[in-house]
Amino acid sequence: MAGAVETAQELKVAYGRLRAAYQQSLRYARDLKSVHDRLQRAFLQSLLGLANALEAKDPYTRGHSERVAGLARELALRLGASPSEARLIAQAGLLHDLGKIGIPESVLRKPGPLTGEEWALMREHPLVGARIVAPLEFFAEGALIIRHHHERQDGSGYPAGLSGEAIPLGARIVAVADVFDALTSDRPYRRSLERREAFRSIEASAERLLDAGIVSAFLCLVAGGRPDPLL
Numbered sequence: 001m002a003g004a005v006e007t008a009q010e011l012k013v014a015y016g017r018l019r020a021a022y023q024q025s026l027r028y029a030r031d032l033k034s035v036h037d038r039l040q041r042a043f044l045q046s047l048l049g050l051a052n053a054l055e056a057k058d059p060y061t062r063g064h065s066e067r068v069a070g071l072a073r074e075l076a077l078r079l080g081a082s083p084s085e086a087r088l089i090a091q092a093g094l095l096h097d098l099g100k101i102g103i104p105e106s107v108l109r110k111p112g113p114l115t116g117e118e119w120a121l122m123r124e125h126p127l128v129g130a131r132i133v134a135p136l137e138f139f140a141e142g143a144l145i146i147r148h149h150h151e152r153q154d155g156s157g158y159p160a161g162l163s164g165e166a167i168p169l170g171a172r173i174v175a176v177a178d179v180f181d182a183l184t185s186d187r188p189y190r191r192s193l194e195r196r197e198a199f200r201s202i203e204a205s206a207e208r209l210l211d212a213g214i215v216s217a218f219l220c221l222v223a224g225g226r227p228d229p230l231l
Ligand SMILES: [Fe+2]
Pocket: 096, 097, 125, 149, 150
């Protein structure tokens, strides 16, 4: 009987130790998770610094990345993405043109049409951007969005000539936000369009260039939740 009591006591002590060890590992896991999250944020912040450096090089795109990110997040949420998916799409929107960092200012700011060689350089930027973020394993989907943000629905885009749903959803969302912001901003080679003209131009691009479902979600979003009857 005394032996049974001792065993019960020992079991109780062992259980207590096990519980304490479990609580300790939970604390370690939480600490690790928070360090991991902080590291991820720090990496993204440093890339944002690079994106800002790019915007300083090219005043015409100042604020462009942030507007694209904001619009892409709204669009993603409207299309049913979860908050974390929408955040990833917004982060990719912030960094979508990062690859332009390697393009000379004389090309970025050129007021006239680009030569074949300059255009070839410009078309490299999605690949260069995706390569810059490639070491960030947690951002693999974001790298894909950056890589494919200039693909077009009919396969006429670059770098891979993907078409339709073969283009990652996030890239199709960023493309709509990017085209709208580009149309409504001044560029070295043309003045900005009025919002209404930009809406018409985007609507005309649905199916052939941009994803029609995302375009109609965009038009609802900018028209305050209902299609604009004047479009
Ligand atoms: Fe781009």
